[in-house]
Amino acid sequence: MGEAQSALFPNYARYPFTFVKGDGSRLWDENGKEYLDLMCGLAVTNLGHAPKQVTERLKQQVDTLWHTSNLFHIPDQEKLAQLLVDNSCADAVFFCNSGAEANEAAIKLARRYYQKVIGQPERYEIITFHMSFHGRTLATLTATGQDKVKEGFAPLPEGFVYAPFNDAEGTEKLISDKTCAIMLEMVQGEGGVNPADPAFVKRIAELCKQHGLLLIIDEIQTGMGRTGKLFAYEHYGIEPDVFTLAKGLGNGIPIGAMLGKEKLREAFSAGAHGSTFGGNYLSTAAGIATLETMLAEKLPQRAAELGEYIVSELSRKLEGNPLVQHVRGLGMLIGIQLSGPSADLIAAIHEQGVLVVSAGPNVIRLAPSLLISREELDRGLETICAVLAKHAAAAV
Known part of the structure; x- marks a missing residue:
């Protein structure tokens, strides 16, 4: 902070911007500079900033009731759970506050199912994948297939083994009498925007049925229309x-x-798991408004169409650029694979008023709002390509 030390722990390497207002796909910093947001708070604001439908629902709820705890029925929690069940393959929902907590709940559910329901306490191991990312609690960072997130946190909880991503044969070799589940991302977001191969996914599902394992899909980043379906497993x-x-x-x-x-x-009978704030009045009001808007406006379909357009445009415009190896993604979760580090290029793109983010050291990640206009999208893609062209010319 310069003269005075911040009261915050320094656990974030923050970009040098402070935003004070957001509207749709645009953000404004404290100096009034406008930015086009193509990262959406790490694939969070899928409807853009301050969408009317969510804002109005939240305002109504704020004036009514905030919290009573999960010791009482919360009508909107029931409504959101039913909406999710009606639009997915699931039958029951547990609400919490974050992706790490959701994955923690999945890990606990898998273990408890085999130990308490099936009666096989020896089955507690979960197979995850190299370059995966599942969160930062002790269990979920251990589930994550990246050593960098584990440094300094030993001893880590046991119960996780790691397979090569997109390698079904390598995964099968790790299945043992201790295995209870396989945990998989359909697109490894933090690991570089790496989509799972369809044949690999099909084989993993077969292996789970063959060996009596639970198949857990981490949709933290890929869910809610981002990949062109409401949920990426579809x-x-x-x-x-x-x-x-x-x-x-x-x-x-x-x-x-x-x-x-x-x-x-x-497996999750009364007292087995819980969350003080999970599924509270405010969060479920936002969830209902978000999901209803997404379904009514057919935003997963829009994400599929715009995602194909983004990959096509970037591939065409970046062809022959020596800094770029290829462009990949699923729906509106896109990665530009570079031949070297992405940090300086991302900083240069930010300077031009377009916000993107990394996905590992050599990948530029794009995750625009599903409601972004074609004009805004074209402007953002043009800026990215111009910056990459300029740096490629300078490197010659």
Whole structure:
């Protein structure tokens, strides 16, 4: 902070901006400079900033009731749970406050199902994948297949083994009598925007059925229309036993959810798990407004169409740029794979008033609002390509 030390822990390497206002796909900093937001708070504000439908629902709820705790029935919690069940393969929902908490709940549910319902206490291991990211609690950072998030937190809880991503044969070799579940992202967001191969996903689902394992899909970043379907697992023709949501579910209001099949309901009997704030009046009001808007305006379909357009335009405009290896993604979760580090290029794009973010050291990630206009999108893509062209010319 310069003269005075911040009262905050320095656990974030923050970009040098302070935003004071948001509207749709635009943000304004404290100096009045306007930015086009193509990162959406890490795939959170899928409807853009301060969308009318969510804002009005929140204002109404703020004036009515905020909190009573989960010792009482919360009508909007029931309504949001039913909306999610009606539009997915799940039968039951647990609400919490974040993606890490949702994944923590999934891990606990898998273990408890085998230990308390099935009666196989020896089954507690979960197979996850190299370069995955599942959160920052002790269990979820251990589930994450990246060593950098684990440094300094030993001893880590046991019960996780790691397979090569998109390698079904390598995964099968890790299945043992201790295995209770396989936990998978349909697109590894933090790991570089790496989509799962359809044949790989199909085989993983088969292995789970063959060995009696639970299939857990982490939809924290990919859920809520981001990939061109309401949930990314729908692209692959499978039905997970468990999947998790957060980020886009409340469009910026903190909420997480863990959804599961009917057979798992008994594992989370009264007292088995809980959350003081999970599914409260404000977060579920935001979730209902977000999901209803997404369904009414067919935003997953729009994300599919715009996502194809983004990949096509970037691939065409960046062809031959020596800094760029390729462009990949699913729906409106896009990665530009670079031949070197992305940090300086991202900073240069920010200077031009367009917000993007990294996905690992060598990938520029785009996650625009699903309601972004074509004009705004074209302006953002043009800026990105111009910056990359300029830096490529300077490097010659």
